Amino acid sequence: MRLSPSLFFTTGCEPALAFYEQCGFGRGTILLRWGDNDMPVRTEAMRGKILHARFEGPGVLFHASDNDDAEPMKGSAMMLEFDDLAVMRELFARMAVGGRITVPLARQYWGTFFSMLVDAFGVQWMFSCSGE
Structure with a gap:
């Protein structure tokens, strides 16, 4: 599955x-x-x-x-997980264009680098990287 x-x-x-x-x-x-x-x-x-x-x-x-009856994305997000922080930073910057950053990219209290954005099309994305 x-x-x-x-x-x-x-x-x-x-x-x-x-x-x-x-x-x-x-x-x-x-x-x-x-x-x-x-x-x-x-x-x-x-x-x-x-x-x-x-x-x-x-x-x-x-x-x-x-779908003409689609509702805005609520209560969920697409999560992208990375091993390479530089690769994550690059994709995050590209996907933020025209969108809205909701959690700035930074090392979080749980130890990983993490960020969130809503892209220009209303889709919520989460970025997480355990590497450097």
Whole structure:
């Protein structure tokens, strides 16, 4: 068994996935659109939006889609764990662009480096590194 979370956007899935790819932690490997190849369409406004996407990278797997009834992400976050602090700092800086840092990157009282942000698409991310 493997847990692979799914991110729901109202209509911003495609630009979010492009941003995550630009940040360098993976790429979309499956991209199905509402209305293409006889795919269903819930509403005409959703036609061409992302019905199902799979995003993969080293140690990363999640799914994403556009759903016009999606609610903002609350009560959960996507956690990225690192062994290399420099790599974490670089990705954190790239993903913070256009977003909001909620916990600045610093060594925490429990001993690891940790930070949190809400990206430009409303997704909450946590970064943790036990290495230097």
